Amino acid sequence: xxxxxFASLAVVLLVVTAIALVAIRRGRVATHRAWMTRSYALIxxxxxxxxxxxxxxxxxxxxxQAYAVGSWTAWMMNLLGAEAILALGRTRRQVLTTAAR
Numbered sequence: 769x770x771x772x773x774f775a776s777l778a779v780v781l782l783v784v785t786a787i788a789l790v791a792i793r794r795g796r797v798a799t800h801r802a803w804m805t806r807s808y809a810l811i812x813x814x815x816x817x818x819x820x821x822x823x824x825x826x827x828x829x830x831x832x833q834a835y836a837v838g839s840w841t842a843w844m845m846n847l848l849g850a851e852a853i854l855a856l857g858r859t860r861r862q863v864l865t866t867a868a869r
Contacts, residue, residue, distance in 0.1 A: 773839030780843070781810045802854055809850035810843055817842035 788803035820842050824834035 769836040770839040773836070773843075776840070777810060777813060777843045780847075781807065784810060805854060806847060806850045809846040813843040813846050816846050 784803055785807045788800050788807055791803055792800035817838050820838040821831075821834055824838065825831055829837075
C-alpha cells in the first residue's frame with residue numbers, strides 16, 4: 769500500500785508540475801502560480817510524512833500501519849492545504865474586486 773501511495777504521489781507531482789510549466793510557457797502567470805503552489809505542497813510531503821510518523825507511532829499506531837497510511841495521507845493533506853490557500857486567495861480577490869466597485 770505504501771508503494772502505491774508514493775507512486776501516486778510521483779505521478780500527481782509530475783502532472784501538476786507539467787501543467788505549471790505549460791501555463792508559464794503560454795504566459796499564464798496566475799495559472800502557473802496556482803499550479804506551482806500545488807507542486808510545492810506535494811514536494812513538501814517529505815516533511816509532512818516524517819511529522820506524521822513522529823506523531824502516529826508514539827500515539828500507538830504500529831509503524832507499518834503508520835507508514836502505509838502516511839504514504840497517502842501526507843500528500844493528500846498537503847494538497848488539500850494548498851487548495852485551501854488558493855481558495856482563500858480567490859475569496860480575497862473577489863472581496864477586493866467587489867469593494868472597489
